[in-house]
Amino acid sequence: xxxxxxxxxxxxxxxxxxxxxxxPPGGKIDSNTLVVWEQEDGFIAPFLDxxxxxxxxxxxxxxxxxxxxxxxxxxxxxxxxTASIAGSPPDMIITPPDVAGVFAxxxxxxxxxxxxxxxxxxxxxxxxxxxxxxxxxxxSSMGNHLMLLYNKRLVKNIPQxxxxxxxxxAELSRDKNLSYCMAYDMNEPFWLIPWLxxxxxxxxxxxxxALNTPAMLAAVKFYLNLRYERKLVPMECDYNCxxxxxxxxxxxxxxxxxxxxxxxxxxxxxNLGVGRIPKLSETGRWPSPMFGGKDIMLSSKLRxxxxxxxxxxxxxxxxxxxxLRQARELYRIPAIKGMKNSPELRKxxxxxxxxxxxxxxxxxxxxxxxxxxxDSGRHYLGMITQRKTTPEDGLKRMxxxxxxxxxxxxx
Amino acid sequence: MNSQVALSLLExxxxxxxxxxxxxxxxxxxxxxxxxxxxSWFFPAMLAAVPLGVLLLVVVAxxxxxxxxxxxxxxxYALLAExxxxxxxxxxxxxxxxxxxxxxxxxxxxxxxxxxxxxxxxVYLAFHDLKLTTLKTWSETGYLPFVNFxxxxxxxxxxxxxxxxxxxxxxxxxxxxxxxxxxxxxxGLGLALLLNNEIKLRGIYRTLLIIPWAMPQVVAVLAMxxxxxxxxxxxxxxxxxxxxxxxxxxxxxxxxxxxxxxxxFLTCTIVNVWLGIPxxxxxxLGGLQSIPKSYYEAASIDGASRxxxxxxxxxxxxRPVLAPAVTLGTVWTFNNINVIYLVTGQSGGTEDADILxxxxxxxxxxxxxxxYSAAFAIVIFLLLFAISMxxxxxxxxxxxxxx
Numbered sequence: 001x002x003x004x005x006x007x008x009x010x011x012x013x014x015x016x017x018x019x020x021x022x023x024p025p026g027g028k029i030d031s032n033t034l035v036v037w038e039q040e041d042g043f044i045a046p047f048l049d050x051x052x053x054x055x056x057x058x059x060x061x062x063x064x065x066x067x068x069x070x071x072x073x074x075x076x077x078x079x080x081x082t083a084s085i086a087g088s089p090p091d092m093i094i095t096p097p098d099v100a101g102v103f104a105x106x107x108x109x110x111x112x113x114x115x116x117x118x119x120x121x122x123x124x125x126x127x128x129x130x131x132x133x134x135x136x137x138x139x140s141s142m143g144n145h146l147m148l149l150y151n152k153r154l155v156k157n158i159p160q161x162x163x164x165x166x167x168x169x170a171e172l173s174r175d176k177n178l179s180y181c182m183a184y185d186m187n188e189p190f191w192l193i194p195w196l197x198x199x200x201x202x203x204x205x206x207x208x209x210a211l212n213t214p215a216m217l218a219a220v221k222f223y224l225n226l227r228y229e230r231k232l233v234p235m236e237c238d239y240n241c242x243x244x245x246x247x248x249x250x251x252x253x254x255x256x257x258x259x260x261x262x263x264x265x266x267x268x269x270x271n272l273g274v275g276r277i278p279k280l281s282e283t284g285r286w287p288s289p290m291f292g293g294k295d296i297m298l299s300s301k302l303r304x305x306x307x308x309x310x311x312x313x314x315x316x317x318x319x320x321x322x323x324l325r326q327a328r329e330l331y332r333i334p335a336i337k338g339m340k341n342s343p344e345l346r347k348x349x350x351x352x353x354x355x356x357x358x359x360x361x362x363x364x365x366x367x368x369x370x371x372x373x374x375d376s377g378r379h380y381l382g383m384i385t386q387r388k389t390t391p392e393d394g395l396k397r398m399x400x401x402x403x404x405x406x407x408x409x410x411x
Numbered sequence: 412m413n414s415q416v417a418l419s420l421l422e423x424x425x426x427x428x429x430x431x432x433x434x435x436x437x438x439x440x441x442x443x444x445x446x447x448x449x450x451s452w453f454f455p456a457m458l459a460a461v462p463l464g465v466l467l468l469v470v471v472a473x474x475x476x477x478x479x480x481x482x483x484x485x486x487x488y489a490l491l492a493e494x495x496x497x498x499x500x501x502x503x504x505x506x507x508x509x510x511x512x513x514x515x516x517x518x519x520x521x522x523x524x525x526x527x528x529x530x531x532x533x534v535y536l537a538f539h540d541l542k543l544t545t546l547k548t549w550s551e552t553g554y555l556p557f558v559n560f561x562x563x564x565x566x567x568x569x570x571x572x573x574x575x576x577x578x579x580x581x582x583x584x585x586x587x588x589x590x591x592x593x594x595x596x597x598x599g600l601g602l603a604l605l606l607n608n609e610i611k612l613r614g615i616y617r618t619l620l621i622i623p624w625a626m627p628q629v630v631a632v633l634a635m636x637x638x639x640x641x642x643x644x645x646x647x648x649x650x651x652x653x654x655x656x657x658x659x660x661x662x663x664x665x666x667x668x669x670x671x672x673x674x675x676f677l678t679c680t681i682v683n684v685w686l687g688i689p690x691x692x693x694x695x696l697g698g699l700q701s702i703p704k705s706y707y708e709a710a711s712i713d714g715a716s717r718x719x720x721x722x723x724x725x726x727x728x729x730r731p732v733l734a735p736a737v738t739l740g741t742v743w744t745f746n747n748i749n750v751i752y753l754v755t756g757q758s759g760g761t762e763d764a765d766i767l768x769x770x771x772x773x774x775x776x777x778x779x780x781x782x783y784s785a786a787f788a789i790v791i792f793l794l795l796f797a798i799s800m801x802x803x804x805x806x807x808x809x810x811x812x813x814x
Contacts, residue, residue, distance in 0.1 A: 065418075078776040085546065085781075102779070107547030179642075236641045236672050238756075368543070375778060379573050379762060386672045401573045405778065409543050 031305040033065040034313060035090040039076040043263055047329055048094075055316045064309065077102075084108040089299045091310050096144050097128035097137055097292040101368040104136045109297045111136060115311055121318075125335040127363035128292040136366070137295030138314050139335035141326060143258040145291035146194055147357040150273045154178070154252035158275040165253070165278050169232050172252050181232045183242035184255040186223055186385050189377030191255060194287030195219045197362065198280035203373045204365065209406065211377070212399035220384050220391045222282075227385060258354050261331035265350060274353030276360065291361035293335060327351060333358055372405035434517045441516060445509035448500040457497050462489035536785035537562055543779050562786035571774035571787060575762050581794070584745060584766040587680065591744045592737060594684040599691025606692070607699045617696075624689035632753040635682045639670040639754075646670065675755050675764035683750045691736060698732030699725070734806045738799055745795055748772055767791050 038048060045068070052066040069090065071079055077099050083089040089108065103109045111134040112118075118126060121139055129137035150158060154176055159165040169181030185191050189203070196202065199222075201215025210216075226232050234245065246254040247267055255277060256264075264272050277287040296314050298307070316322065323334035324342075331350050333340050340358075345351050364370070380398035383389045389397070440461075447453050466486050470477060539555035540562075549555050567577050606617055623631050638645040647667040654661045670678045702725065710720050751769040755761040765773070771791065775784035 074777075081776070081779070085550070087550075102543060105543050105547070107550060234642050236669055241640070241643075376573060382672070382761065386669070397574070408778075408780065411544075 031309070032063045033067065034092060034306070034310055035067045035069065036092045036094065037069045037071055037076055037080065037090040038094040039071050039073045039096075040094070041259065041263065042070075043266075044330065045070065047326070051317055051322055052313075055313055058316070066313070080108065081106070084299070084301075087301075089301055091299055091302055091306065092314070093297050093299075094140065094294055095297065097295045097366065098364060098370065098374070100129050100136045100295065100297065101131060101366050102371050103297065104131055104134075104366070105368050107300055109136055110300050110302060112138065112298065116315070120337060121335050122337045122340075124291075124363055125293055128366055129295050129297075131366040137297045138318060140294045140296055140318050141258075141323075141330075141332035142293040142335045142340070143291055143333045143354065143358050144293050145354075145358050145361045146191065146255050146257050146277065146289040147354060148253060148275050148277045149246070149256055149260070149264060150253045150275075151246070151249060151268060152271040152273050153268075154249065155273075158273055159278045161279045161281045163281040166230065166232070168252075169230075176252075178250065178252065180234045180245070180251050182226075182253040182255070183233060183237055183245045183251045185237065185239045185242055186227065186233060187238065187378060187382045189374055189381055190290065192219060192223070192377070192381060193362075194255075194277050194289040195222055195280065197288040198283055198285045200283070200285065202362075203377070204367060204369060207367060207369050207406075209369065209373055209376075209399060209402040211373070211402055212395045216395055217391055218282075220381070220395065222280075223385055224387075224391065228387075258332055258358075261350055261354065262329065265331065272350065274350050274357075276353075276357045286360055289357065289361045290364045291358055292364040294332070368409065369406050372402050372409060376402040376405055430521075433520070437516050437520060438513055441509065441513045444496070444500040445504060445506055445512070448497070448504065453501065454497055458490060458493055461493040462486050465489040533785045533788060536782050537789055539782055541781040541785075542783075558782070562783045563790070565783055566787050566790050569783075571770040571780070571783070572762050572765060572778075575765060575770065577767075577790075580765060580767050580770050583676070584768075587676075587683075587766050588741055588744045590680055591683050591687060592740045595687040595691045595740055595744075596695075596733070596737060598684065598688035599693075599695050602688065602692045603695035603699055606696055620692060621689045623686050624693075628686065628749050629753060631686060632682060632750055635685065636671070636678075636754050639678050639682075641667060641669040641671070644670070671754070672761070675761040679750050679754045679764055682754060683744070683747060686750065687740065687744070691740065694732055694736040695729060698729045701732075702728045730806075734803070737806070738802055741802065742795060742799060745798070767794075 036052075038044075040048065048068060052068065055061060056064050056066065073096070076093065076095055080089060080093055080099075080103070084103075084106070093109075100109070104111070113133075113135055116135075116138055118135055122142055125139035125142040126135060129135055129139065148158060154172060155168055159168050165182075172178045172181050193203070196215060196219040199215040199218040201213055201219065202210065204210060227235070234241070234251075237245070242251075242254055242256070243260070245251045246256075246264070261272075261274065277289065279286045296317060298310050298314070302310055318335065320336060320339070323336050323339060324344075326332050327334050327339075327345050328348075331348070331354060333351070333355055334345075339345070340355050346355070376398050380389075380394045380401065384391050384394040444457070463486075466482060466489065469485050470482070536555075538557060538559065540558045541549060541555055545555060570576055571580070602620060606613055606620075610616075637643075639647075641647055647670070650665065650667050654665055668674060706724050706728075707720055710724060715723070745766075746768050747766075748768045751764055751766055752772065755764045755769075767787075768791065771784055771787050774780045774787060
């Protein structure tokens, strides 16, 4: 009996061992399978899947498999780094370009010069993925920029200046009994950039941080004024909070990016208004948000047939037809040269508003140093807006910390 | 069935098959070495077969990338190792222990691969310099600059985040651990004593009290984070209503608080205390129910008060249950990154809520300081190891209640 059990156990082990050697029919699963990681909101997934399905229907692509894996923005960055270090990264990632600098320096992504015809793409869309003459991503949209969105049920016209905005907010408080007028993520340095530019500043001077500057000081004081003096924006409001407040019509205005347009459109329909962030009355300058877009980056591990397949998918993803479809369905600005000027796109009020804002936005530089600014900026901006330190002291410490982080990164 | 699901299942099957394959070879190796080590053909057969088998496996696994020199090296190392092992089995190994060794060895090898390898790699990283600018060279050539104890020195002298120092983090972590474990035990003990009485609907109370522990921690923490929002959270809404109903409370200083931004550490502590009580309650309740009632009856006959019974019967007999639970609770709380990370997230200005492990996580994965983080992790491990050993020694947690 005992020997019989041992024999059965050994046979089971052998059977499982043979299973380990099994391969799916065809035996070439690797070269026909692309793993794509993305960080889009949930409602974008059907659009991505439909593009991938259409690609698989093309002649010769019958055996192609595309595995789409979703991550949140920060998770995608961290997971892609970890997977790359471990030697098993995904084949492609679709992400905003602010991670490109870090991935390029680490050797995680491929330089794409010579692999694609970049003359098709808008030159401005290539700036955020170009470093030292090399291009590291294929733009699938241009934008990812902040703009002013408003609820037309609460306000009829978009304010053209901050004075008009404040007037509008006073009326809303009086007539509609709104506790707050506007919501946006005040702790996130990306949201500070438009106001910083309106005061004539920029976070980097070449490759050095420029954070302890008069423009930066004025921008953070403007922030404090919005929050504590005018009480136009709620306390402790992160991205989810501002999104909920706008959707629940507890605020009339929100400063958010083009990625949110399709979602708000489905909620508010014709009552959603889009336009430029109002001119800063104090300086007479229009804010210029940072823009990048969404880019497709290829893992540096890609070789041979699989690289060819990834190239074909990238070209398909950014062909004219899919770019127009993306603009119509997701309200994203096409990255193809000249396409944003098509009358059809300009006719749509949401796209028109988004394009008008993007045209005065500043392209995000592909600089690894920017990573240090996001990390330091987030921490000290949080301290300043929570009044844990004075603006002057906070900016001094932000500058020192950012310099130390860059030095540590690059030494 | 969806083809992707089928392929995923196949991958799982392949993984099981791989484990079975390795197990099979481990068992075959041990069986032959235990049973045939005294045979005359043992040495020549094993010294030829084992190194060749290892080489064959490596060739199949790596393929054409393996060059001749590497192949010769692998063969020689395998030959050397097998020579030592064959001598051991021939002259030292006891055949009677063959079955126990064969049973534990797959698990031992699995643990060694899952724990020992990462640990060794971590030590390697801590003494070398892996960061953004050396990653590329390392992945292409395998070369990393050796930096001696530099990262260990940096752990104690440079902030893993922006400004907070290692010593501040250590102090906060110890405080965090002590406060949390104290309230876990106190709350758990109180609730367990209540539930240990013959009360109606005891099962329902027990189920309700276990819910925070039973639900996924991410859900529980994020739900609690929402309740601490300054404008729309339950806590501040209740404070507001209380102040409206009893205005004298305002004159006593009671007002709405920005919990998440002004008091992130206190908020994290409250959330973690709430999360940790059910576990301690379940453990202590189990301990209480194992104490024979006759002890209490005898004490009652002797005229002992409720406090005396608790002090001289309940507490000593709970010690064997409580000591390991407190040790576990200490280790878990010391290493609890979830609550801190989920409550404060990436948000700015909340560095004063970070403890050692959350700072370690951010240093490694937000700031890409890989080697620094490896050294940091080793320091944390040594600290935790020392604390656990001291606690077990002084609490006499490994002794039985009757020693």
